[in-house]
């Protein structure tokens with residue numbers, strides 16, 4: 001190969017190879033697992049004295065040793081087994097009054113027995129831990145994970161014993177300027193082991209990850225890959241989709257990677273008919289099953305095409321706030337409740353703000369026929385020039401794409417929310433875009449951007465980021481932060497780009513059952529008026545292809561202290577935190593019904 005060709009080939013291949021080298025085990029729903037959910041012993045450690053000694057040096061004898069006095073004279077100043085407990089999954093803030101505003105370290109400990117089996121590897125898997133997790137088994141460090149909303153796993157095969165294993169996790173949710181998200185957000189910094197924890201059992205060499213999706217632009221050609229992990233990497237792998245008559249074999253290479261490619265006549269996935277196929281990925285040493293939908297996705301000019309047909313995304317934004325009880329949502333029931341409310345609104349699309357939600361949300365959206373926008377918490381004023389911050393954002397993006405790339409429901413990966421214009425910010429976000437495309441060439445990329453006024457009646461979308469996106473996202477609060485509701489009547493929208501626009505946020509606050517006239521802030525009538533005028537304006541935007549009002553349900557935010565109204569809740573929900581529909585809900589619902597009939 002000529003050097004130039006070699007160089008170009010390496011450049012093109014490099015991202016794909018990197019993409020397939022993540023060691024995350026995906027599709028945990030269909031694997032052999034042992035749940036570690038339930039009550040865990042905890043120690044609240046605001047000074048991190050279980051980690052650092054009194055000279056602020058990491059200690060060899062931290063709480064991760066789970067030590068017990070061996071004699072009546074020995075001094076040990078902690079005891080997990082006499083400490084309080086917290087339920088996992090679950091945030092700590094809503095489980096203990098003293099922890100409501102707490103930001104810092106909490107140590108978790110779970111003891112369990114395990115009967116090892118020959119030729120079985122075992123991994124401990126965390127759905128998420130907010131924000132930094134240091135994980136130890138039987139006193140040995142397994143590793144550290146940063147990022148509060150994506151899964152991670154560590155192998156524990158060699159450390160496990162039959163009796164009294166103790167898994168200890170130090171979870172620290174202190175906000176940091178260089179973290180993702182950074183210091184300032186408009187949601188609650190719920191800390192802890194917020195999602196399921198489990199042991200995953202696999203054979204010695206196993207199907208670690210795979211991508212089985214239609215090629216971009218195609219409605220019958222699947223292209224993707226299967227990746228094995230272990231020491232018997234060269235194997236035959238077979239993809240079976242009995243209902244579509246698919247039974248194709250491929251060979252993995254010395255790295256355990258097989259590229260796959262085949263055609264089939266699929267009944268395509270859509271919100272009207274969310275068809276999922278049973279797919280089996282069978283290697284010589286392992287087999288996993290999944291339920292996968294197939295659909296195509298493209299843009300043409302200002303249109304978004306699903307299965308070749310233009311669609312309008314009738315959406316709504318959702319935070320991962322638990323319906324009815326508050327706190328972080330984590331269960332399948334939470335997901336079904338939130339998505340059913342979105343459906344009741346008339347939505348065929350949800351924006352999962354502002355970070356990756358738990359996997360149930362995406363799995364249920366797949367089953368219920370709801371298209372999904374997923375995003376990472378690159379929110380507001382990120383530390384754009386810090387290489388570690390970029391590496392962190394890239395990693396969170398890799399992890400959510402690794403987890404959800406086989407879900408037909410996911411139509412958009414969004415890179416960022418309301419980030420202020422600057423060259424370093426553009427460089428940072430372009431890097432994320434290139435990364436996302438290298439990991440998944442099939443989804444549309446977007447970002448929720450800001451806009452500005454050209455004159456008092458013209459809003460302009462010309463953020464330079466727009467050039468690199470497939471779909472423009474835009475947040476605007478005409479009628480709430482920007483004038484009174486009627487202001488929307490006179491506004492026209494322009495865009496520098498011939499691309500589809502999703503209005504990714506708009507709305508206003510109302511406390512449920514707070515009534516007054518339509519100019520009185522915080523009343524349902526004011527919020528209703530915001531929506532009425534917004535809808536009038538939105539209808540006049542020729543390149544609008546989707547809307548996601550802010551937001552389905554009220555959610556906790558430390559930035560919202562107004563007593564008697566907010567009480568630390570952002571009240572822009574169309575539904576209250578107790579599940580009551582506000583007047584604006586019905587305004588939006590009526591418009592979505594109208595749109596649905598005309599589509």
Ligand code: GCB
Nearest residue numbers: 186417418475505550570572
């Ligand atoms: C926004 C943010 C969102 C906030 C919302 C608000 O623009 O993207 O995270 O919660 O406004 O309520 O102010």
